[in-house]
Amino acid sequence: MQQAKGFTFVELMIVLVILTSLAAVAIPNILRSKMAASEAEAVAQLKCIAVLWYGNPWLGLILFLAMTGNLMIAGVFGTLFPLALKALHRDPALASSIFITTATDVGGFFVFLGLATLLLGHLH
Numbered sequence: 001m002q003q004a005k006g007f008t009f010v011e012l013m014i015v016l017v018i019l020t021s022l023a024a025v026a027i028p029n030i031l032r033s034k035m036a037a038s039e040a041e042a043v044a045q046l047k048c049i050a051v052l053w054y055g056n057p058w059l060g061l062i063l064f065l066a067m068t069g070n071l072m073i074a075g076v077f078g079t080l081f082p083l084a085l086k087a088l089h090r091d092p093a094l095a096s097s098i099f100i101t102t103a104t105d106v107g108g109f110f111v112f113l114g115l116a117t118l119l120l121g122h123l124h
Contacts, residue, residue, distance in 0.1 A: 043067055058122035062115045069115075070108035077103040 007015075043064050081099045082092035 039071070056122075058119055062112070062119055065115050066108065066112035069111040070104060073107035073111070074100070074104045077107075 046060070046063055046067070048060070077100050081096040081103075085092040085095050
């Protein structure tokens, strides 16, 4: 009696489950890395534009720090508000967007103006 060569259906399904699990872990990490790289590139380009346009590297530094601070504010409030609303038994998807937008806009506005005020002596 000759035994058939090849893989059984169960073996193929196990390989498929392993590959799917690896992809589920790898794809979000790849996308996160790609997004971080594009954000860093955008900030670097903005700094270069500010230096070339106005001839003042301090303006580029202020823009860089303001954008970084704004991203940190968005990350913190984008995490805290949905968690707080979930703890209050409210739907985070419906209610948190207005709070996150407000916190990001107000925080970014004050970070930018605060940095510009602190470094005003370098901006002439």
